Amino acid sequence: MQLGTRALAIQDKTLKALIRELGDECGRVLELVHQLQLPGLQDSQKADILAELVSSAIHLSSHCGEDFQNLLSNELEQLSSDEI
Numbered sequence: 001m002q003l004g005t006r007a008l009a010i011q012d013k014t015l016k017a018l019i020r021e022l023g024d025e026c027g028r029v030l031e032l033v034h035q036l037q038l039p040g041l042q043d044s045q046k047a048d049i050l051a052e053l054v055s056s057a058i059h060l061s062s063h064c065g066e067d068f069q070n071l072l073s074n075e076l077e078q079l080s081s082d083e084i
Contacts, residue, residue, distance in 0.1 A: 028056050029057075
């Protein structure tokens with residue numbers, strides 16, 4: 001599930017790319033959660049879904065590290081105080 005081609009209201013190109021990737025990965029997590037809600041899953045299917053969920057969780061965890069947080073903070077600091 002991708003965010004699409006709509007523009008993000010973000011100035012920094014790196015942050016913009018990271019936010020798009022974050023949105024895509026969050027969409028993937030939602031897909032996996034929905035798959036886990038399907039009735040009659042076999043253990044092998046559950047195992048595959050859970051393995052992909054672990055992979056997504058690791059990706060999200062590493063994605064949202066200090067560098068990402070700093071980019072978000074910098075973007076916030078660039079906003080004028082009357083916009084907040």
